[in-house]
Amino acid sequence: MxxxxxxxxxxxxxxxxxxxxxxxxxxxxxxxxxxxxxxxxxxxxxxxxxxxxxxxxxxxxxxxxxxxxxxxxxxxxxxxxxxxxxxxxxxxxxxxxxxxxxxxxxxxxxxxxxxxxxxxxxxxxxxxxxxxxxxxxxxxxxxxxxxxxxxxxxxxxxxxxxxPVGSAATVKLANNFLCGVQAASLAEAIALLEKRGLDIEQAMAILTDGAPGSPMVKGVGRRMLDRDYAPHFLVPLMAKDLGYAAQALADVGIISAMAQAARQCFVEAAAAGEGHRDIAAIVEPLRKI
Structure with missing residues (x-):
């Protein structure tokens, strides 16, 4: 061979x-x-x-x-x-x-x-x-x-x-669509908890041990709390994937407000200087509001 x-x-x-x-x-x-x-x-x-x-x-x-x-x-x-x-x-x-x-x-x-x-x-x-x-x-x-x-x-x-060719691309975009929406909503949830002055570790334990506690929420949430933004998955690449997912959904007649809103979170984070960092960094612009 x-x-x-x-x-x-x-x-x-x-x-x-x-x-x-x-x-x-x-x-x-x-x-x-x-x-x-x-x-x-x-x-x-x-x-x-x-x-x-x-x-x-x-x-x-x-x-x-x-x-x-x-x-x-x-x-x-x-x-x-x-x-x-x-x-x-x-x-x-x-x-x-x-x-x-x-x-x-x-x-x-x-x-x-x-x-x-x-x-x-x-x-x-x-x-x-x-x-x-x-x-x-x-x-x-x-x-x-x-x-x-x-x-x-x-x-x-x-x-x-x-x-056949095309099937894997569709599944991968569905996968990253779900991941991107979770990461974007998680960033907003963490910003809310922090701005209310709650014990963030205690509050996050409730989220991660409960129904929202997916591997994505657990892993990215930990990096958000630790402010550990060494790249696992870069912010602009998730913005790209969510854009591709929104187009794939539109191609079958589904206009996804969720894909578009999540993508905007990553676009704005990149514009705020987080483009070289891990997707967990999308929480940083929210912390500065």
């Missing part, structure tokens, strides 16, 4: 994924728009590529973890894009959070190059990527998934095949 794998995009998630592949013995090439993020992986044994095409050349599987539809388009199909450099019958995997419209288009473009395609967005964040504990939501051909399974298993703890 050709064990050459390329990873495109080395942010909070892609870097951890590449490191897991190296640990599993794959021959890994990496590319990132900001080359400095690749340096540590180079020291760990990865080949640092100069372009997406350079990374993809000769690889059996190319995995992208990128910011949005536009960046995905550029990295796969732009000048020095990965698709044109890939070998026929190799596998392109995009693990970014994207729209179903774009991943369906990307699958068609890959087919024109004789490249097989899977969408595989993930649940989990920075820590799960670093631990090889991501859950991959996969859309695409089952036989292609079977061929790519060893790579997924090196990076994650669960693989869920949801159906």
């Amino acid at each position: 050709n064990r050459k794998v390329a990873v495109l995009g080395l942010g909070l998630m892609g870097g951890g994924m590449a490191r897991q592949l190296l640990g599993a013995g794959f021959d890994v090439a990496v590319w990132n728009r900001s080359p400095d993020k690749a340096a540590a992986l180079g020291e760990a044994g990865a080949r640092i590529a100069t372009t997406p095409a350079d990374a993809a050349a000769g690889a059996a599987i190319v995995i992208a973890m990128l910011a949005d539809d536009s960046v995905s388009d550029t990295v796969w199909t732009g000048a020095h894009g990965a698709l044109a450099a890939m070998s026929p019958d190799s596998i392109a995997i995009d693990s970014s959070t994207l729209t179903d419209i774009w991943v369906t288009t990307l699958a068609d473009l890959a087919a024109k190059y004789g490249v097989r395609f899977l969408e595989a967005p993930v649940t989990g964040s920075r820590d799960q990527a670093a631990q090889g504990a991501l859950r991959f939501l996969v859309g695409g051909d089952p036989a292609t998934l079977a061929d790519a399974r060893p790579v997924f298993e090196a990076m994650g703890s669960a693989i869920v095949h949801l159906g």
